[in-house]
Amino acid sequence: MRRRTVLTLSALASLAGGVSAWWSWPRAPRWNLLLISIDTLRADHLSVYGYERPTSPAIDRLARRGHVFRRAYSTCPMTLPSHTSMLTGMHPAQLGVTDNFQKVPQEAVTLAEVLKNAGYATGGFVSANPLFTHTQIQKGFDVYDAHTRIAGPTVQQAISWMDVHKNAPHFAFVHLFDPHSVYHAPSQFRQAFRAPQRPMPPDDAFIVDLDAMTPQLVSEATAAYDAEISYADSEVGRLLGFLERSGLAERTLVALVSDHGETLGELLDRFGYAFDHSEFAYLHQLHVPLILALPGADSSRDHWEPVSLVDLMPTLLELLGIPKPAGSYGLSLAPRLRGDPVQASPCFSQRQGFQKAGRPFFAGEGLSLVHDRWHLMSFDAMPSELYDLTSDPLEQHNLLERSASSPPGSAAGHAPDASDSVDRAAVQRVSEDLEYRLGSLHEMVSQPVASGGVVVDPEVIRKLRGLGYVN
Ligand SMILES: [Zn+2]
Numbered sequence: 001m002r003r004r005t006v007l008t009l010s011a012l013a014s015l016a017g018g019v020s021a022w023w024s025w026p027r028a029p030r031w032n033l034l035l036i037s038i039d040t041l042r043a044d045h046l047s048v049y050g051y052e053r054p055t056s057p058a059i060d061r062l063a064r065r066g067h068v069f070r071r072a073y074s075t076c077p078m079t080l081p082s083h084t085s086m087l088t089g090m091h092p093a094q095l096g097v098t099d100n101f102q103k104v105p106q107e108a109v110t111l112a113e114v115l116k117n118a119g120y121a122t123g124g125f126v127s128a129n130p131l132f133t134h135t136q137i138q139k140g141f142d143v144y145d146a147h148t149r150i151a152g153p154t155v156q157q158a159i160s161w162m163d164v165h166k167n168a169p170h171f172a173f174v175h176l177f178d179p180h181s182v183y184h185a186p187s188q189f190r191q192a193f194r195a196p197q198r199p200m201p202p203d204d205a206f207i208v209d210l211d212a213m214t215p216q217l218v219s220e221a222t223a224a225y226d227a228e229i230s231y232a233d234s235e236v237g238r239l240l241g242f243l244e245r246s247g248l249a250e251r252t253l254v255a256l257v258s259d260h261g262e263t264l265g266e267l268l269d270r271f272g273y274a275f276d277h278s279e280f281a282y283l284h285q286l287h288v289p290l291i292l293a294l295p296g297a298d299s300s301r302d303h304w305e306p307v308s309l310v311d312l313m314p315t316l317l318e319l320l321g322i323p324k325p326a327g328s329y330g331l332s333l334a335p336r337l338r339g340d341p342v343q344a345s346p347c348f349s350q351r352q353g354f355q356k357a358g359r360p361f362f363a364g365e366g367l368s369l370v371h372d373r374w375h376l377m378s379f380d381a382m383p384s385e386l387y388d389l390t391s392d393p394l395e396q397h398n399l400l401e402r403s404a405s406s407p408p409g410s411a412a413g414h415a416p417d418a419s420d421s422v423d424r425a426a427v428q429r430v431s432e433d434l435e436y437r438l439g440s441l442h443e444m445v446s447q448p449v450a451s452g453g454v455v456v457d458p459e460v461i462r463k464l465r466g467l468g469y470v471n
Helices: 009-016 057-064 080-089 113-118 152-165 189-193 203-210 215-246 309-320 334-338 399-405 424-445 456-467
Strands: 032-038 066-074 121-126 143-146 170-176 252-257 289-292 301-303 347-351 365-371 374-379 385-388
Touching: 032 066, 032 215, 032 309, 057 215, 057 289, 066 203, 080 113, 080 309, 113 121, 113 309, 143 152, 152 170, 152 215, 152 456, 189 215, 189 301, 203 424, 215 252, 252 309, 289 309, 334 424, 347 374, 347 424, 374 424, 385 399, 385 424, 399 424
Parallel strands: 032 170, 032 252, 066 301, 121 143, 121 170
Antiparallel strands: 066 289, 252 289, 347 365, 365 374, 374 385
């Protein structure tokens, strides 16, 4: 398991002290940074990630000259926690930001703050309320242009700002919200994807009205979702076109991500749930695109190891030649870009519980661990689930369910399927190993490092040192 460094007290003191001297590092090569986050964008609905519909010609072009992380996972299937993680290199729970109604603590050090202190102009251009200034996620941005809007006006503001700052190092953060429900792209995109002319799904009640949820409606809503992706992609194309025309492409590092995915029709039969996110940890809510396109030379390469968005900030900083903040949880992916051997790292995700009438499975915490070929989910309100992503990428066969109901070597009472051939003893071993890793990571990220207080339990440190997490 890759070593993670739990915050030492001195590092925490540095964090709590806000801006300090650790980034007085010689900067090279002074690339600009453009970070594009397209909200609610499932990786598997982009052409470059294998989708059959042509949703993403512009993103595909970017991917053809960049590093494509085929298996990137969000730390939380919710907007503010996930963006907080991306922009701080910390897990959401470490900063106490586990839903959209909390604030990024003043003690947290953001990517924008680091770059601003390194001499960059910093501009944020966001499109939805979970990232507005009441959340304090704008820390470090010189300009933070936040409005509820479709992609076009957001991109236009970003282009105008980058044009003004094109002769100096700058960091532009562009957040597009279009694939988030309600799905209702501009008409030409709806027409291109044969999506309904009315907004989809028709209204919020729809997602719990099973009688109304016909296969035809699922299909129409999915087409409407794809149309939104296509529209956002066209605006990404406009943004990248500006870089080309202005000459900025030669000295701008471009990162494209999403904060989380979206459940479409996958959980309809089982939970009566569709067209939403935040409540589950299946990979259609966690698997996101991650594309890093370095300026200049074509650096196209696929990466198939699981990686987490908590590693985004340290990765971007290393590529820009700037040290990451002391105490950052995330680890740079730059060695992978260079082709250096890197030990596999488990990807931990977490969502907090929700109280919803008729939805007992939303209660309590939900934890997720992707490691190697496996995905383990552990919920307070549901039995754990384990999937073999190599043989079952759509997570159709919960190996723990079959393991619990069938003695080794027996599939009695079940129709034969792929999971019947699984070695039960092996499943048990994998399950125990992943449960142990999941519990350890959960314990580690549950130690808050900000919000005015620093809590580090010496007993936790002792245990984690034994696991190789602590330097
Ligand atoms: Zn979101």
